[in-house]
Structure formats: structure tokens, C-alpha cells
Amino acid sequence: MSDAKVEEMSFEQAMGELEQVVSQLERGDVPLEQSITLYEHGAKLKKHCEAKLKEAEEKVAAITFDGDGAPKGTTPVEGL
Amino acid sequence: MSDLLDDPREGANEPEFTVSEISSAVKRTIEGTFDHVRIRGEVGRVVHARSGHLYFDIKDDRSVLGCTAWKGQAARLTVMPEEGMEIIATGRLTTFPGQSKYQMNVQDVAVAGEGALMAMLEKRKKKLAAEGLFDLDRKQDTPFLPEVIGVVTSPTGAVIRDILHRLRDRFPRKVLIWPVAVQGERCAQEVARAIEGFNAFTDGGALPRPDLIIVARGGGSIEDLWGFNEEIVVRAASASNIPLISAVGHETDTTLIDFASDHRAPTPTAAAERAVPVRAELLARLEETESRRINAMRVALNYRGEKLRDLSRALPRKDALLGQSQQRLDLASARLPSALTARVSFGRSKLSQASGALRPSLLARSLQVAGERVDDRAKRLSPALARRTRTAQDDLSKTAARYNNIALAPQIERRKTDFSNLLARFTQAAKAQQTQHTNKLDALDRLRLTLGYTATLDRGYAVVRGADGTVLTRKKDAKSHVTLEIEFADGTLRLGESGTTKASKTKATDDQGSLF
Numbered sequence: 001m002s003d004a005k006v007e008e009m010s011f012e013q014a015m016g017e018l019e020q021v022v023s024q025l026e027r028g029d030v031p032l033e034q035s036i037t038l039y040e041h042g043a044k045l046k047k048h049c050e051a052k053l054k055e056a057e058e059k060v061a062a063i064t065f066d067g068d069g070a071p072k073g074t075t076p077v078e079g080l
Numbered sequence: 081m082s083d084l085l086d087d088p089r090e091g092a093n094e095p096e097f098t099v100s101e102i103s104s105a106v107k108r109t110i111e112g113t114f115d116h117v118r119i120r121g122e123v124g125r126v127v128h129a130r131s132g133h134l135y136f137d138i139k140d141d142r143s144v145l146g147c148t149a150w151k152g153q154a155a156r157l158t159v160m161p162e163e164g165m166e167i168i169a170t171g172r173l174t175t176f177p178g179q180s181k182y183q184m185n186v187q188d189v190a191v192a193g194e195g196a197l198m199a200m201l202e203k204r205k206k207k208l209a210a211e212g213l214f215d216l217d218r219k220q221d222t223p224f225l226p227e228v229i230g231v232v233t234s235p236t237g238a239v240i241r242d243i244l245h246r247l248r249d250r251f252p253r254k255v256l257i258w259p260v261a262v263q264g265e266r267c268a269q270e271v272a273r274a275i276e277g278f279n280a281f282t283d284g285g286a287l288p289r290p291d292l293i294i295v296a297r298g299g300g301s302i303e304d305l306w307g308f309n310e311e312i313v314v315r316a317a318s319a320s321n322i323p324l325i326s327a328v329g330h331e332t333d334t335t336l337i338d339f340a341s342d343h344r345a346p347t348p349t350a351a352a353e354r355a356v357p358v359r360a361e362l363l364a365r366l367e368e369t370e371s372r373r374i375n376a377m378r379v380a381l382n383y384r385g386e387k388l389r390d391l392s393r394a395l396p397r398k399d400a401l402l403g404q405s406q407q408r409l410d411l412a413s414a415r416l417p418s419a420l421t422a423r424v425s426f427g428r429s430k431l432s433q434a435s436g437a438l439r440p441s442l443l444a445r446s447l448q449v450a451g452e453r454v455d456d457r458a459k460r461l462s463p464a465l466a467r468r469t470r471t472a473q474d475d476l477s478k479t480a481a482r483y484n485n486i487a488l489a490p491q492i493e494r495r496k497t498d499f500s501n502l503l504a505r506f507t508q509a510a511k512a513q514q515t516q517h518t519n520k521l522d523a524l525d526r527l528r529l530t531l532g533y534t535a536t537l538d539r540g541y542a543v544v545r546g547a548d549g550t551v552l553t554r555k556k557d558a559k560s561h562v563t564l565e566i567e568f569a570d571g572t573l574r575l576g577e578s579g580t581t582k583a584s585k586t587k588a589t590d591d592q593g594s595l596f
Contacts, residue, residue, distance in 0.1 A: 012224035015366070022369050025376035028383065035380050042373045049366050052225070056359050058252030060244060062235055062259055063277075063287070071277055071287060077257060080241050 006044045011052040018045040103177035110182055114173035119145065119184065120192055121169070123161045136161050138169060138184075146183040147171075156265050158306065159189045166196040190303075197302060201309055205336055208311065213318040214339040220323045222343055222354060223291050228254045229355055230290030230322070232274040235259035239298045239348045246352035251359040256290055262297040267307025271295060271337075272316040279321055292355055293322050295337060296348040299330035308335035317341050327351035537569035 006014060021042040025035055061074035097105070121138030128134055132151030137144050138161075147169060149157060161167055171186040191197040208214065229247070233239050235257055247253055258277065260270035274295075281289035295317065297308065307313065308328045317324055318340040326341035327348045338344040345351035529535050533543060544552045545565040552558045563576040 018369055022373045022376060025373060025380065028380050032384060039377045046366065046370050053359055053363055056252045058248055060255045062257040074256065074287065080244050
């Protein structure tokens with residue numbers, strides 16, 4: 001179990017850890033108390049992964065430039 | 081001589097040109113005739129002047145042609161001439177009257193033939209590879225699930241559409257498009273600037289920093305894709321801290337940016353596939369993992385429950401475990417009261433045995449015996465002390481007597497006499513020595529007197545001195561003095577002063593002193 005805060009994990013990190021937790025649980029060689037902790041940690045990881053997957057919003061913008069050609073802001077791009 | 085003079089006269093009616101006039105005429109002729117030409121040749125010496133102008137030669141096996149491209153023209157060239165390159169230069173011929181030269185002003189440079197272009201590409205690739213720009217250890221992994229994807233491409237056309245479609249199918253994300261020209265003279269510069277620009281974005285800045293960059297372009301001829309072979313693009317891609325996927329041209333086209341990028345995708349669509357995972361698959365994988373998690377916990381609990389039941393079944397009954405011990409306890413506690421009674425009566429009998437023999441008369445008798453012994457000792461104590469004192473006194477007297485008997489008096493007497501004798505002898509010796517010294521002193525004094533001049537005065541000699549008291553022994557010395565002093569045995573006489581008596585009088589005090 002890594003010490004990193006679940007909320008700060010990337011999807012990949014959280015998913016990897018969740019799979020590790022589940023395999024540990026499945027092996028059944030951890031003490032009961034620890035397996036309860038693992039189970040709960042797994043629930044947190046799953047929630048985090050789910051949230052990351054739900055944030056699947058498409059937002060397309062093009063960069064706009066000032067007179068010198070330096071990026072100034074963005075303008076939404078639609079219909080592509 | 082006459083020949084030389086004759087010649088000019090013969091042609092004197094032909095017009096004369098100044099140098100500038102003829103130069104201008106030649107310039108007009110050349111520019112008019114070769115207004116637009118394409119010339120093929122190998123590039124010779126190339127000079128990039130600080131002014132921004134470009135000077136180079138093109139040549140074949142016999143001739144050389146000087147070429148110029150002014151600052152503005154040089155910037156627009158799609159191919160920068162390099163020494164050894166086979167090119168086709170397009171432009172017009174002109175002259176440079178300052179050096180009696182003709183030259184070509186170049187508007188466009190194209191690599192002559194695909195073979196030559198590929199050769200140049202190969203050379204550039206080798207050079208950049210030697211710098212390490214393509215090293216595998218420079219490659220970064222693309223992120224598993226980027227939050228923001230920066231796409232460097234043309235904002236219109238199939239490429240961006242393909243990318244967005246595929247992203248939408250797989251995992252919709254935030255996409256920032258950095259519009260660039262994907263061919264032509266501005267292409268390389270804009271693409272390089274876009275890559276550098278995305279890298280310059282900071283986390284939490286006004287514009288979100290992408291965690292992945294895709295540089296994409298559709299298929300085209302090698303000339304169309306040429307911008308992606310330019311050094312500035314390759315260097316920008318290699319230096320990018322943000323992982324970069326290149327997707328330029330069709331699968332079979334390879335540009336130099338593909339070697340410098342972290343991942344080369346064969347098409348823009350493939351780039352989008354590489355960029356994001358499929359969301360639905362991840363959801364399914366998450367669901368599966370979730371059910372495994374719940375199942376694993378259930379299995380773990382069931383297994384432990386089962387094991388608990390098994391073990392508890394095998395556990396013996398409580399009565400059976402405790403019965404025997406209970407019996408031993410019962411037995412012991414039953415025996416306890418009688419054992420205590422027995423112990424007490426045993427003790428009591430031992431006490432009465434011991435106290436039976438203990439009577440007062442026994443103690444009184446032993447007290448009486450001890451009393452008698454004390455009285456006896458007390459009586460003997462006083463006489464014993466007196467006896468001991470006497471003995472000690474006797475010892476003392478004996479010792480004292482021994483000291484009295486020693487004859488000290490005669491010894492003292494003898495020492496006294498010795499002392500007086502010594503004293504008398506010392507006095508005598510001292511006196512004798514003193515007399516001896518006195519005599520010696522007198523004799524020495526007498527000797528002193530006879531040796532001194534004063535004794536001779538008695539015998540009729542006299543000492544003559546000058547007024548300053550110096551002794552005069554020569555006549556000439558005496559003459560120089562006005563006054564003279566003559567010392568006799570009984571006094572001094574002064575001569576040559578106002579009165580001799582006066583002089584002797586002044587000396588009288590001294591004489592009187594010495595007389596006394």
C-alpha cells in the first residue's frame with residue numbers, strides 16, 4: 001500500500017494499486033485486520049478511478065496570438 | 081611610332097563609352113535577356129553575411145556562377161543551399177559593375193532530383209544523430225491518460241478532424257490546437273515555435289500546459305513534408321520536456337522529426353490511439369476489479385468463518401477440561417481443616433515439653449555462682465594495683481640513679497681550662513701581630529718621607545713654581561712668568577709681585593695649616 005494520497009493519484013497509479021490490492025486479497029494470506037484495511041483502501045481507489053473515468057469531457061480550443069505571434073488566449077473550436 | 085599615332089585617327093569617329101556607360105549597357109542587356117532562368121549546378125562556397133544576405137556559388141565541372149539572395153529572399157527559401165548540394169536555382173541574371181562581374185539573383189532554390197534530396201536528408205540525419213538528438217535514452221514514455229493534449233497542426237483539414245474523432249471515440253479529453261502552416265516556407269519555424277511554446281506553458285498558468293504533444297500532418301510529397309526535416313523542428317522536438325508523438329505524412333513517409341519524437345505514429349489517427357486509452361475498456365476493467373475485490377473479501381470471510389466453526393467443533397467440552405482439576409481441589413479443600421488442627425496440636429505438645437523443664441530455682445543458682453566470682457575478683461583488685469605501682473616506682477628510681485652516677489662535673493672543668501688557655505694565646509698572638517704591623521707602617525712612612533721632595537727641602541733644595549702652580553725646572557720657563565713662587569722647607573716665598581710679604585702672607589694660612 002503506497003502512502004500517496006489516493007486523491008492525488010493519477011488514474012494509472014490508482015488503477016495499478018487497486019489491482020495489487022485485489023490480488024493480495026485474493027491470495028488470502030493476509031491477516032483479517034489487514035484484509036479489512038485493504039478492502040477499504042480498495043474501495044477508495046475504485047471511487048477515485050471511477051471519478052477519473054467520468055471526467056471524460058471533450059473540450060477543444062485553438063490558441064490565439066497577439067501581434068508578435070506570442071500565445072494570447074484560446075478560442076473554442078466546434079464542429080470538427 | 082607613326083603606326084600608333086595613325087590608329088586612333090582611323091577610328092576617331094566611333095563613339096567612346098565611359099566605364100559606367102558600358103557597365104550599364106551590359107547590365108541592361110544581361111537582365112533583359114536572362115530575366116527568368118533556372119540553373120542547375122552543385123553548390124560551392126556558401127557565405128551567410130551578417131547583413132542577412134546570402135552569397136553562394138553554383139558550379140559544374142568547368143564554370144562557376146556567383147549567386148546572391150538578399151535578406152528577404154534568403155528568409156523565404158524553402159531549401160537552404162549547402163555546399164555539395166545539387167540544386168536548381170530560379171532567378172535572373174544581373175551584373176555587379178563594381179567588380180566587373182555577372183551573377184544570379186536567386187528567388188528560389190530546389191534540390192535537384194529526389195535522389196539528391198534524399199542524400200541531403202541522409203547527411204543531415206547523420207549529423208543530428210551524432211549530436212545525440214535521436215538517442216533512445218532521451219525518449220520519454222507517453223502518459224497513460226493525459227489531461228490536456230496539445231496538437232500542433234493545421235486548424236483545418238482532415239488531420240485535426242481525424243485526431244479529434246478518434247479521441248472522442250476512445251476517451252474525450254481537453255485538446256489545445258496550436259495552428260501552424262504544415263508546408264511551405266513558414267512551416268518549420270512555426271512548428272518549432274509551437275513545440276517550444278507548449279513547453280513554455282507553466283502548470284497553473286493562464287493557458288493549461290499539455291501533458292502530451294501531437295505534431296501531425298497528412299501525407300504529401302517529400303517537398304511538402306520538408307519542413308518536418310528542418311533542424312529547428314528536430315531540435316525543438318528533441319528538447320521537448322513534454323512527451324511528443326509525431327504523425328507526419330503516410331505510414332511510408334519518414335521525416336526527421338520522427339526520429340526525435342518520443343513516439344512515432346504512422347498516421348494522425350494512430351497518434352490519437354496512442355495518446356489515450358479506451359475509456360469503456362477501463363470502465364470494464366475497473367468493474368471487473370471491483371467485483372474481484374468484493375468477491376475476494378467474501379471468500380476471505382467465508383473461509384475464516386468455516387475454519388472457526390471447524391475449530392470450535394474440535395474444541396473439548398468445558399466440564400471435561402475442568403473436571404479433574406475440580407476433583408483435586410475438592411479433595412484438598414476437604415483435607416484442609418483436619419490438617420490445620422493436627423498441626424496446632426503438634427505444636428502445642430512441643431511447647432509443653434519445653435516449658436516443663438523451665439523452673440526459677442535453676443536460674444537463681446547460676447546467678448549466685450556468678451555473684452561469688454565477682455566478689456572474689458573485687459577483693460583481689462586493690463592489692464594488685466598497689467603492687468604494680470611499687471614495681472614501676474622502683475624501676476624509675478634505678479634508672480634515675482644511673483644518670484646521676486655519670487661524672488659530668490670534671491669534664492666541664494676540663495673544658496673550661498682549655499678555653500681560658502686558648503683565649504690567652506689568641507690575645508698574645510693578636511697583640512704581637514698588631515705591633516709588627518705598626519712597625520712596618522712606620523718604616524714605610526719614613527721611607528715615603530725620604531723619597532718625597534719635601535725631605536730635600538731641608539737639605540737646601542727649593543721648588544720654583546709659576547703663578548699657575550706649575551713646577552718650573554728650566555730658566556726659560558721661569559723668565560716667562562711675572563711672578564714666581566719658591567717653596568722652602570719652612571714655607572713659600574712669592575717673587576715679582578707688588579710686595580713679597582703680601583705674597584707670602586697669602587700663603588701663610590696654608591703654611592700654618594701644614595705646620596699644625
